[in-house]
Amino acid sequence: MSETGAISIDKIRGFLESKGVKPSFQRLKILEYLLKHRNHPSVDTIFQALGDDIPTLSKTTVYNTLSLFTQKGIVASLTVVNNELRYDVLKDPHAHFQCAICSRLYDIPLKNDLFQTDFIEDHQVEDIQVTFKGVCKNCLKSRNVLDKTS
Amino acid sequence: MSETGAISIDKIRGFLESKGVKPSFQRLKILEYLLKHRNHPSVDTIFQALGDDIPTLSKTTVYNTLSLFTQKGIVASLTVVNNELRYDVLKDPHAHFQCAICSRLYDIPLKNDLFQTDFIEDHQVEDIQVTFKGVCKNCLKSRNVLDKTS
DNA sequence: GTATCTGCAAAACATTTGCAATTCT
DNA sequence: AGAATTGCAAATGTTTTGCAGATAC
Helix, strand or coil, X not given: CCCCCCCCHHHHHHHHHHCCCCCCHHHHHHHHHXXXXXXXXXXXXXXXXXXXXXXXXXXXXXHHHHHHHHHCCCEEEEEEECCEEEEEECXXXXXXXXXCCCCCEEEEECCCHHHHCCEXXXXXXXXXXXXXXXXXXXXXXXHHHHHHHC | CCCCCCCCHHHHHHHHHXXXXXXXXXXXXXXXXXXXXXXXXXXXXXXXXXXXXXXXXXXXXXXXXXXHHHHCCCEEEEEEECCEEEEEECCCCEEEEEECCCCCEEEEECCCHHHHCXXXXXXXXXXXXXXXXXXXXXXXHHHHHHHHHC
């Protein structure tokens, strides 16, 4: 497993405090999880994953914490997959690619300057979400295998 | 009310048949509604609106029909607003602008050629959704009024 | 007459809300 | 003790499923 975002609990605590959020154990663990797993987890995924560390954890707390984080600009809830909220730690603006087959979400860097606009058609733009849908490289590979064998 | 897409029932019937969908009364009415109201209605909106024409209509049928249409590539379900599915008749690729205040959805034409790509990072792209979020011109106006009076 | 389509009722989910118990200082 | 946080249980809202009745060819 990739441990890309291995950040110390102390740094996370400091970060939360700097954002005006009291760093409770639950909040620390949830943010740590989000930083470690950059695959846009759902509330349920987070809840399941933290169950081992925090046996008394309630799903309500996960909901509460994520909406607090959203308010404070720490995470963003994004384009819904299968009617459930997915969360993303805020970082450089990027697009998402969602596979129609395995429904995995990938991050796509956005180099294009289309997204520098502050106004479109008199509307004031504050956020941009770009989602590509299609078949991801993994599923393309499996599909090719099938094509060959059939 | 704008009646932009006034298309005859016969044309709609022919279109459905060409897509391999049997043109039942319910299906005709639902597609007619989608063509006439290009404001990304929710299942409930469609259900309410057609209640007059089809008193026996069931919400299940609206769900069934829309997922059939989605399968057949006639409509696309899109980025969820307030956790409900919204539907769009397929037409030229375009972006959406969602107002954070009144939560209205606007269509934004996409002229940029960023979206001609068939592949990004080895993924095969079949659909692109671009959603801008912010404050729409109407709400900007009201906000300005408030600013002046306060 | 058989396939398909429709629609009611119930079930399955995700999310929110009310409130009591817990924790922190 | 007082304020904030947590978590259970119930409520809400959307979507799905099972199945019986209606409809179409």
